[in-house]
Amino acid sequence: MSKLAILAQRAGAGRVAAVFAMMVIGVVAAFGFAPGTTTEPDMTTRLVVRDLALPALTQAQTGAAYWREARIERGDTLGSVLARLEVSDAAAQQFLRTDQGARPLYQLMPGKSVRVETDDDGRLLSLRYLAQGGTMLSVERRADGFVAASAPPGYGVRTEVRAGEIRSSMFGAADAVGLPDAVTMQLVEVFSGDIDFYHDLRRGDRFAVVYEMRDVDGSPAGAGKLIAAEFVNKSVVYRAFLWRGADGSEAYYSQDGKNLRKAFLRSPVEFTRITSGFSLARFHPFLKTWRAHKGVDFAAPTGTPVRAAADGKVVVAGKQNGYGNVVILQHTGANSTVYAHLSRFAAGTKPGARVAQGTVIGYVGQTGWATGPHLHYEFRINNVQRNPMTIALPDAPPLAAADRPAYLAGIAPLAEALALGQVVTIAAGE
Numbered sequence: 476m477s478k479l480a481i482l483a484q485r486a487g488a489g490r491v492a493a494v495f496a497m498m499v500i501g502v503v504a505a506f507g508f509a510p511g512t513t514t515e516p517d518m519t520t521r522l523v524v525r526d527l528a529l530p531a532l533t534q535a536q537t538g539a540a541y542w543r544e545a546r547i548e549r550g551d552t553l554g555s556v557l558a559r560l561e562v563s564d565a566a567a568q569q570f571l572r573t574d575q576g577a578r579p580l581y582q583l584m585p586g587k588s589v590r591v592e593t594d595d596d597g598r599l600l601s602l603r604y605l606a607q608g609g610t611m612l613s614v615e616r617r618a619d620g621f622v623a624a625s626a627p628p629g630y631g632v633r634t635e636v637r638a639g640e641i642r643s644s645m646f647g648a649a650d651a652v653g654l655p656d657a658v659t660m661q662l663v664e665v666f667s668g669d670i671d672f673y674h675d676l677r678r679g680d681r682f683a684v685v686y687e688m689r690d691v692d693g694s695p696a697g698a699g700k701l702i703a704a705e706f707v708n709k710s711v712v713y714r715a716f717l718w719r720g721a722d723g724s725e726a727y728y729s730q731d732g733k734n735l736r737k738a739f740l741r742s743p744v745e746f747t748r749i750t751s752g753f754s755l756a757r758f759h760p761f762l763k764t765w766r767a768h769k770g771v772d773f774a775a776p777t778g779t780p781v782r783a784a785a786d787g788k789v790v791v792a793g794k795q796n797g798y799g800n801v802v803i804l805q806h807t808g809a810n811s812t813v814y815a816h817l818s819r820f821a822a823g824t825k826p827g828a829r830v831a832q833g834t835v836i837g838y839v840g841q842t843g844w845a846t847g848p849h850l851h852y853e854f855r856i857n858n859v860q861r862n863p864m865t866i867a868l869p870d871a872p873p874l875a876a877a878d879r880p881a882y883l884a885g886i887a888p889l890a891e892a893l894a895l896g897q898v899v900t901i902a903a904g905e
């Protein structure tokens with residue numbers, strides 16, 4: 476291990492543990508660099524992985540609190556389990572037996588574990604129980620009594636941080652650091668209002684992501700939500716953080732609270748594994764030809780999905796001379812978008828149909844006057860073509876002012892985790 480890597484590790488271990496203890500009830504279980512990454516000729520990125528198991532025993536080993544764990548055996552009752560855990564607390568027993576919120580505990584599943592935190596006198600402070608289906612029950616002692624809460628499966632179960640650098644393609648870089656495809660797609664999606672992943676990607680672009688990995692019944696059950704991400708594109712730093720509103724809504728905002736969802740996507744061509752390296756191999760200098768061309772060409776293999784750039788209504792879905800198979804969408808504010816040379820239309824793309832942003836409306840082809848498979852895309856304002864790459868596109872509403880303090884406090888540790896991921900990446904590249 477190089478000196479720089481050791482420094483990064485030493486600086487990181489303590490800090491990141493603190494970071495994540497705040498975010499989930501977890502703690503760092505592993506911090507390591509992937510073996511053999513330096514032998515890959517096309518890859519200078521090192522892997523940063525932290526597995527954060529939930530619930531953690533180390534959360535509150537301060538003062539007089541103790542965590543204990545007991546496995547539920549066949550024939551166990553709540554009383555026998557609590558006795559094994561050395562919980563001596565009649566009020567707690569009464570609460571756990573009768574409170575509706577503690578319901579997941581009514582059915583004790585043999586083989587599952589109950590974890591409790593007690594004080595010196597055996598009074599219950601907290602309890603964790605991963606119930607059938609992955610629901611996490613948490614019980615906490617408060618000044619005015621106990622409270623029970625259940626988190627749905629997949630919520631904050633395990634969090635990982637990964638960072639990579641783009642050498643040949645987005646997916647190549649993602650694969651090199653073991654980022655699941657589902658997370659790569661979310662990463663691309665979240666920045667798709669700012670970055671056109673077809674034209675804008677450059678060798679040396681970097682990313683760091685914090686994401687959830689779902690565990691159901693203690694086994695990995697696939698990648699979950701992207702929680703935070705940083706993408707450095709052509710030296711410009713973009714950041715995104717997931718905000719879960721009290722009403723259950725979810726949206727991504729920049730570090731200063733700007734909504735990352737844009738009224739129009741930068742690229743209507745779906746970014747896929749097959750096409751992810753395409754822009755690097757065949758960059759289209761669309762700006763030079765803009766005046767004569769009045770559209771943007773996205774070179775992509777036939778059959779690549781084409782998405783509605785914004786919410787709108789289908790006004791044309793048919794054949795038109797040079798355009799070949801073409802879809803025209805009408806949006807608010809006299810804006811319309813044109814998608815030409817399609818090989819075919821998506822089911823449901825019919826005149827009069829309403830489409831939401833991101834809906835697949837057709838597939839790349841070379842119908843009409845096209846020399847090769849590509850999407851010809853136009854952005855029109857009052858039926859006059861405008862360059863979608865240079866006009867300012869409106870933002871979605873920012874974070875509510877009332878939510879701002881909680882948001883800023885919540886993202887601070889995440890921003891630190893992202894920065895650490897990037898620091899390690901840079902150190903390893905030298």
Ligand SMILES: [Zn+2]
Binds near residue numbers: 768
């Ligand atoms: Zn064109």
